[in-house]
Amino acid sequence: MPLPADYHTHNALCRHATGQPTEYAARAAQLGLPEIGMSDHNPMPRDDFDDWRMRLDQLDEYVAGVEQARREHPTLAVKLALEVDYLPGGEDWIRDLAARHPWDYLIGSVHYVAEGWDLDNPNKVAEWKRREPFEVWTAYFERLTQAAGSGLFDIIGHADLAKKFCFYPNRDCTALYRGFLEAAKRRGAAIELNTAGLRKDCKEIYPSRYLLQMASQAGVLITFGSDAHAPEEVGLNFAEAVELARSTGYTHCCRFSRRRAEYVRF
């Protein structure tokens, strides 16, 4: 069974991943993937925003790295993309970035749920301990819903990232998921099956089977991503992700070229 494209990968420019885009492409070719998308963390207007993304003056170098991967792997489709942090009020910056290069797609992700708090940052787990999980999940899904409804993104990244460290809410989140999925459906944003969750404390693909079942029923489209931060992580656990997608009723996933979607059977 051929595996789907891996649409979520990083590289050394973001300062917490290893390897160059061409090495990620080499791994994708070795695995027989039809496509790989490079989607490193976006630069911010201020380079001191945090310490886990490329500097703004490295954006051209990033694009050149993706072009090099294309040249060195001519039989593989190599997509140019970014994983973009969604911050309310930051929409103009995202439009600015979107216009700078011929991106194939943009992944919109929520990592920051409050000023200075990226909820998946292992150095900031203390922030979780000061709050009720449901309060954080609510803030997270409100932002994710805004991201999906903004129309700025082709794909929404790791849709239940809040589960990473296993701070689970003791209340039902169905209404939060529904609001998010309605926004995604309305704006035609896909969600990804992101296998990195299997490598975290939660030991589960993002999003959960429950959320994915709701997404399938709502007619929300999907992509697949490893969220690789090292070349050997490309395509990791994709067989499991495909199985999950099929078992929730999916037969097709999206591919993107210059921000136009096509649907392919997987």
Ligand SMILES: [Zn+2]
């Ligand atoms: Zn990262």
Ligand SMILES: [Zn+2]
């Ligand atoms: Zn992310």
